[in-house]
Structure formats: C-alpha cells, structure tokens
Amino acid sequence: MNVVHHRTATVDGHRVFYREAGPDQAPTVLLLHGYPTSSHMFRELIPALADRYHVIAPDHLGFGQSDTPPVDEFEYSFDALASITEGLLDALDVERFAIYVQDYGAPIGWRLALARPERVTAIISQNGNAYEAGFVESFWAPIWAYAADPGPGNETALRGALGLDAIRWQYLHGVSDPSLVSPDTWTHDHALIQRPGNDAIQLRLFRDYATNVALYPRVHEYFRESRVPLLAVWGANDEIFGPDGARAFRDDLADAEIHLLDAGHFALESDLDTVAARVRDFLGRAVA
Known part of the structure; x- marks a missing residue:
C-alpha cells in the first residue's frame, strides 16, 4: 500500500488541505473533486495510482x-476556485500535470487548461461535464x-440539495448494488456541508x-487545438450528467477514449477497480 500524506498549504491567505502520494519526480496527476464531497x-484511488504517479488531491475552499x-x-x-488551485500547484512547484475531473472539478480543470494549456498532459473525466448534451434537464432546471x-x-x-436525502441520492442513484457504497460517504459530506x-x-x-456553460465554446476550441489525450470513464446511469x-468529447477530440460503466454519479464508490485500471492504462500511454 502506498503511503498517502495529508497536508496543508497557504494560498492567498487561505489554508488549503490536500492529499499527496507517490514519488515527487514521477508525472503528476491532479484529482479535482465535485459537489458535495472533497x-x-x-481516498482509495490515490494509493491505486501512487506507485507510478505523483498524485495531488486538494479540497476546494x-x-x-x-x-x-x-x-x-x-x-x-x-474562477476563484480555479485560481486557488493554480496557486496551490505553484506553491508545490508543479509545472505539468494530468487532470482527473469529476462534477465541480471539471469547470475548475477547464479553467486551468485554458489559462496555461501547455501544463496539461492529459485529461480523465469521470462524470465531469463539458457539453450541454450532458445535462439531465430535470436535475438542472432549478439551478438554471x-x-x-x-x-x-x-x-x-x-x-433541498444541501440535505441528507439529496446527498445520499447522489451516491446511490444508478448503482445496481447499493450495498457497495459506504454510508460514510454521504454522512461525511452532509456533516461538512451543514x-x-x-x-x-x-x-x-x-x-x-x-458561467461554466458560457465557457464551453472556449473549452471545445482548446480540445480541437491541443488534441489533448482524453479518457472519459463515466457512470452511464448518472441522472446529473448523462452519458x-x-x-x-468525440465531437472535438476524435481520439477520445470513452468507457460507459454501469454506475452512477460517484463511480469510484461502486467501480473503483474498473476505473483505476482504465486510468492506469490510459496514463501509461498518454504521459509516458
């Protein structure tokens, strides 16, 4: 088992917590979480990657x-959360990195890539959206x-989205065997949100x-111009960001690798081994 360190850095006067593992000289993989988690x-993906990669996973402010x-x-x-993340990378002297984005992590990652595209070596999107086609309208209508x-x-x-039932739903919807998902996930997130x-x-x-939707045309242009290697490993039963x-992604990146899983929004909770294997295979080819 690879050792995971739990650290903090001060960025623009704010304390940023992050998990870090793997050799400093290895290629860096930046893991960017979504709502309502951190x-x-x-916690289980990091050690699955850290034998080969330098892994950093911050908590957004x-x-x-x-x-x-x-x-x-x-x-x-x-914009502000992306700026804090960029400040953390600078504080850690990380120049180039692959990004793994999920939910809120996607618009943060897109901003990092647009600001300095030469820094991003590869992208893994696990239910991290970049297209209007991905929105499940019944979920998003109240937000719009x-x-x-x-x-x-x-x-x-x-x-209501801040409540325990709504957070539990995010973890369990679309999961064929809910017993695979630990209740610690939604109770942990709910306690911090409250x-x-x-x-x-x-x-x-x-x-x-x-504002993220307004950014999409620039993101698509970035995909077309950079030809960045991209893997989408996606819970196909997600009722927030659909398949x-x-x-x-193939509209702008013809070589994008798309894998749809029989999983929901938080695919790592039910399909960790499958996701980790896909990510390791992809990174081994994309950033070697």
Whole structure:
C-alpha cells in the first residue's frame, strides 16, 4: 500500500488541505473533486495510482478540510476556485500535470487548461461535464432558474440539495448494488456541508454554475487545438450528467477514449477497480 500524506498549504491567505502520494519526480496527476464531497472521494484511488504517479488531491475552499471563509470575505466562484488551485500547484512547484475531473472539478480543470494549456498532459473525466448534451434537464432546471433569478422562491427549491436525502441520492442513484457504497460517504459530506455558513457558500456556487456553460465554446476550441489525450470513464446511469456528456468529447477530440460503466454519479464508490485500471492504462500511454 502506498503511503498517502495529508497536508496543508497557504494560498492567498487561505489554508488549503490536500492529499499527496507517490514519488515527487514521477508525472503528476491532479484529482479535482465535485459537489458535495472533497478529496475524500479519492481516498482509495490515490494509493491505486501512487506507485507510478505523483498524485495531488486538494479540497476546494468551502469543502472538506480546507478553509471555509464566509461569503462576505471570499467571492466564491469557479474562477476563484480555479485560481486557488493554480496557486496551490505553484506553491508545490508543479509545472505539468494530468487532470482527473469529476462534477465541480471539471469547470475548475477547464479553467486551468485554458489559462496555461501547455501544463496539461492529459485529461480523465469521470462524470465531469463539458457539453450541454450532458445535462439531465430535470436535475438542472432549478439551478438554471436560480442563476437567472436568485430570489427566495428559487433559493428555497435549491436548499433541498444541501440535505441528507439529496446527498445520499447522489451516491446511490444508478448503482445496481447499493450495498457497495459506504454510508460514510454521504454522512461525511452532509456533516461538512451543514457547517454554519456553508449553505451560503454552496448557494453562491449553484448560482455561478451558469458561467461554466458560457465557457464551453472556449473549452471545445482548446480540445480541437491541443488534441489533448482524453479518457472519459463515466457512470452511464448518472441522472446529473448523462452519458451523452461523455460521448460528446468525440465531437472535438476524435481520439477520445470513452468507457460507459454501469454506475452512477460517484463511480469510484461502486467501480473503483474498473476505473483505476482504465486510468492506469490510459496514463501509461498518454504521459509516458
């Protein structure tokens, strides 16, 4: 078993928690988590990669063990979270890296790639969206409504997403054998989301999500111009980002490798071995 270190760095005055494993001189793989979790979602993937790669998995501000400055002290946006992540990479002297993106990690990763495309050696997307085709509209309609009009009525509709039942659903929907998913996942995430003031943080990010869609044309152009190696290993039963989001990568990257799994939004919880094997095979060819 590879040793995983649990560390912190100060970026722009904020404490950023990150997990790190593997030899410093090996190719770096940056793991970027989504909502409502943290680098905790990668707790088993990290040692599965660290014999061959230098693996870094940060908690975004407002999540996990990183600082959660209140909304009147930090302007929560995907631009800001990407800037903090870039600052962490600079603090760790990481020049080039592959990115593994899931959910919120995708728009953060896309911003890193657009800012300095030469740094990104490869992309793995595990239900990390970059196309409008990927949105399951029944899930996203309340978020689009809130982004357009963040009034009390639309906010009330979204507050349910912060609750235990909604977080449990994210872990269990689309999973053929729910007994494979530990209840520690949703209880851990729910406890951290329920910290005082964190509701306002999450609502700010819900509202800002529309900026990610506006970024998609630039992301597609980046794909076409860079020809970056890309693997999509995707839970096909996800009712947040559907499988058309994975297939769409081939619109701009003809050589994208697409693997649809009989899994949901958090495929690592039910299909870790399959995902890890696909990632190791892909990285072995893409960044060797």
